[in-house]
Amino acid sequence: MALIVQKFGGSSVANKEKVFNVAKIITDTYNAGNSVIAVVSAQGDTTDDLIAAAHAINEKPSKREMDVLMSAGEQMSASLMAMAIEKLGCPVVSLLGWQAGFQTSSAYSLARIKSIDTGRMTRELDQNRIIIVAGFQGICKYGDVTTFGRGGSDTTADAIAAAMHADRCQIFTDVEGVFTADPRKVKNAQKLEEITYDEMLELATLGAAVLNNRSVEMAKKYNVELEVLSSLNPVPGTIVKEKIKMEKMLVRGVTKDADTTRISIVGVPDVPGVAFRIFDKLAAKNINVDIILQSYGHNGQQDITFTVARSNADAVLELLNNDYDKVVVDNAVAKISIVGAGMETHPGTASKMFEALYGVDVNILMIATSEIKISVLIDEKDADKAVSAVHAAFFAE
Amino acid sequence: MALIVQKFGGSSVANKEKVFNVAKIITDTYNAGNSVIAVVSAQGDTTDDLIAAAHAINEKPSKREMDVLMSAGEQMSASLMAMAIEKLGCPVVSLLGWQAGFQTSSAYSLARIKSIDTGRMTRELDQNRIIIVAGFQGICKYGDVTTFGRGGSDTTADAIAAAMHADRCQIFTDVEGVFTADPRKVKNAQKLEEITYDEMLELATLGAAVLNNRSVEMAKKYNVELEVLSSLNPVPGTIVKEKIKMEKMLVRGVTKDADTTRISIVGVPDVPGVAFRIFDKLAAKNINVDIILQSYGHNGQQDITFTVARSNADAVLELLNNDYDKVVVDNAVAKISIVGAGMETHPGTASKMFEALYGVDVNILMIATSEIKISVLIDEKDADKAVSAVHAAFFAE
Numbered sequence: 001m002a003l004i005v006q007k008f009g010g011s012s013v014a015n016k017e018k019v020f021n022v023a024k025i026i027t028d029t030y031n032a033g034n035s036v037i038a039v040v041s042a043q044g045d046t047t048d049d050l051i052a053a054a055h056a057i058n059e060k061p062s063k064r065e066m067d068v069l070m071s072a073g074e075q076m077s078a079s080l081m082a083m084a085i086e087k088l089g090c091p092v093v094s095l096l097g098w099q100a101g102f103q104t105s106s107a108y109s110l111a112r113i114k115s116i117d118t119g120r121m122t123r124e125l126d127q128n129r130i131i132i133v134a135g136f137q138g139i140c141k142y143g144d145v146t147t148f149g150r151g152g153s154d155t156t157a158d159a160i161a162a163a164m165h166a167d168r169c170q171i172f173t174d175v176e177g178v179f180t181a182d183p184r185k186v187k188n189a190q191k192l193e194e195i196t197y198d199e200m201l202e203l204a205t206l207g208a209a210v211l212n213n214r215s216v217e218m219a220k221k222y223n224v225e226l227e228v229l230s231s232l233n234p235v236p237g238t239i240v241k242e243k244i245k246m247e248k249m250l251v252r253g254v255t256k257d258a259d260t261t262r263i264s265i266v267g268v269p270d271v272p273g274v275a276f277r278i279f280d281k282l283a284a285k286n287i288n289v290d291i292i293l294q295s296y297g298h299n300g301q302q303d304i305t306f307t308v309a310r311s312n313a314d315a316v317l318e319l320l321n322n323d324y325d326k327v328v329v330d331n332a333v334a335k336i337s338i339v340g341a342g343m344e345t346h347p348g349t350a351s352k353m354f355e356a357l358y359g360v361d362v363n364i365l366m367i368a369t370s371e372i373k374i375s376v377l378i379d380e381k382d383a384d385k386a387v388s389a390v391h392a393a394f395f396a397e
Numbered sequence: 398m399a400l401i402v403q404k405f406g407g408s409s410v411a412n413k414e415k416v417f418n419v420a421k422i423i424t425d426t427y428n429a430g431n432s433v434i435a436v437v438s439a440q441g442d443t444t445d446d447l448i449a450a451a452h453a454i455n456e457k458p459s460k461r462e463m464d465v466l467m468s469a470g471e472q473m474s475a476s477l478m479a480m481a482i483e484k485l486g487c488p489v490v491s492l493l494g495w496q497a498g499f500q501t502s503s504a505y506s507l508a509r510i511k512s513i514d515t516g517r518m519t520r521e522l523d524q525n526r527i528i529i530v531a532g533f534q535g536i537c538k539y540g541d542v543t544t545f546g547r548g549g550s551d552t553t554a555d556a557i558a559a560a561m562h563a564d565r566c567q568i569f570t571d572v573e574g575v576f577t578a579d580p581r582k583v584k585n586a587q588k589l590e591e592i593t594y595d596e597m598l599e600l601a602t603l604g605a606a607v608l609n610n611r612s613v614e615m616a617k618k619y620n621v622e623l624e625v626l627s628s629l630n631p632v633p634g635t636i637v638k639e640k641i642k643m644e645k646m647l648v649r650g651v652t653k654d655a656d657t658t659r660i661s662i663v664g665v666p667d668v669p670g671v672a673f674r675i676f677d678k679l680a681a682k683n684i685n686v687d688i689i690l691q692s693y694g695h696n697g698q699q700d701i702t703f704t705v706a707r708s709n710a711d712a713v714l715e716l717l718n719n720d721y722d723k724v725v726v727d728n729a730v731a732k733i734s735i736v737g738a739g740m741e742t743h744p745g746t747a748s749k750m751f752e753a754l755y756g757v758d759v760n761i762l763m764i765a766t767s768e769i770k771i772s773v774l775i776d777e778k779d780a781d782k783a784v785s786a787v788h789a790a791f792f793a794e
Contacts, residue, residue: 061480068476068491072469079465083458094465
């Protein structure tokens, strides 16, 4: 008998039919002889509706009260799921964050899990009950309700899998797993059987939003084996774990991130400390900088170019416009990346990618590399074409 | 500085405007130099909506899970009220039942309060914060969420007032107080300044549903002074307490209860134990019997007539039809009552009531009296006429 943790997002439980679809997955797992702890998010648009209700009353409510309000969404969803499982004839109990033992920091709305008191969950499993846990919530040392931010239900599931030493943590989504590229956009995109945590982290960061990044970090930290799979199509998904069996496939996926903006500061003095002053200023405002390119100086001047998330572009301009004469912003860019743990030992990977881009006449604006990733910044209009060409180069039929 | 507990029902917080109306009442009380603990119910139809959502999934959900679901209604309402008070610029904190220290029995959906750990509330008041408590909920010894049943928010408010030794407990409703008769039906119905717990209990039982009966019982037990008043019209309401100043008014109110059915068992043997067998059977099914009338026996036979709530009529018939030849049911009846603590020492009260009924040609079917109440059963069609006549007899302009 295995202990399986399952997580179902808001769209998987959005209405009565979907609730029963999920209840069936849970009870099938249970009836096959497993112990099951299932984590659910708020149903469908509930979270957005609650935010709208709050903002109608107070456009800047305290985060403490927002957490009380938001956590009700998962509370309702968890109790309704338990009722559906009762209806299917299995013993079940729903647990809220504080009942499941989630102790967190007191950073309301973005709380971090500090520890999980597993006593109650263990007792319920001993009673042979299915446990439904309301996702994304806990309590802090002040006895207040806290939430983990969007995507926090993944974190809840990971943390339970780690604390309860689960055999597997299944993250159910609306896709069948992790693909080598977005299957809606790229012909021949292939589902991966396995992927490493690090590869998954890069893919998540790069916009393949299958898994919440924080939850992958947590899974990696506690070595929890994740499976990404579909709640609508019951076929094996993609396993995310530390080490995977070697395959000839060096590159695991090709991704596009259009949520990026290129900012250039033109003609700054070519003296020590310039880059520090710029990026320290951005860091102080919690603005993440992605690719950085510093031009080769000449005539005592140089250009500094970097990318940020598009939502940060205005804030960056505001911060820098007073200090520098010429700050150029370009929103019409996209970042194309290939990710794969094997590529660091295969120097030909980068040139293969560049060749593919050249083959479809795509100009490269910036390049950034890491041990398991190569990213290029290109014109946004070329993005889909570029992804297809790069994908075709690495994933021949 | 006084400690005031205030309770606002679901209709008082049904939308944004009403939430701010209530927030204003709370902050006005606070800004006048008082400590305030406000108890809120779920907004408007939330409770009904949650019940419907549950029943769509499972027509017989466990009471445990229903309590998890239902308590979310008050949770959302409490956090939204706190946000409104933040908007009005006062320090505030919302507390759920378990945070406010409500320890209850584990009778899910009808839990009884066992104790209140006032530590958290005391600390919050020491911080000079307004406290918003989510009504009608607590936790039992198993660490499960429990609810108190409909009207439970009144009980929450009473219990807080008792445990925190509040100076007053204000129950805000959609009426301005307790009236001598239903002001929508009876001309010259007068608002009472004061009323005793016992009188209020009789009035509540008799269908003047201003206050929840259980909460009046609790207020009486802990000698909490209640005030019933309107959240829409800020005028003094009716004070409910143990002893009130003597007035010439012996009768405090006239009420009508149309939710009653008369059941007659005709021709039962006139031997010992007959009544016991009938009413023991009903008691075993938790059916409350109100007025009982046993006819004078002749020829070894007698009739037994009694009234029950109309919703119980079918169950009573089912229980008795097999045992007795002739069971007659009459739904077209209503119970008219006068209530007043002074009447027991004034023997003329009953005859004055009967005279008023005779004056408008109303036939009396049954009579029941207690120390502070006289009830008569009459034809339902005569009910409004009877209330007006009796009210006029006791409350001359």
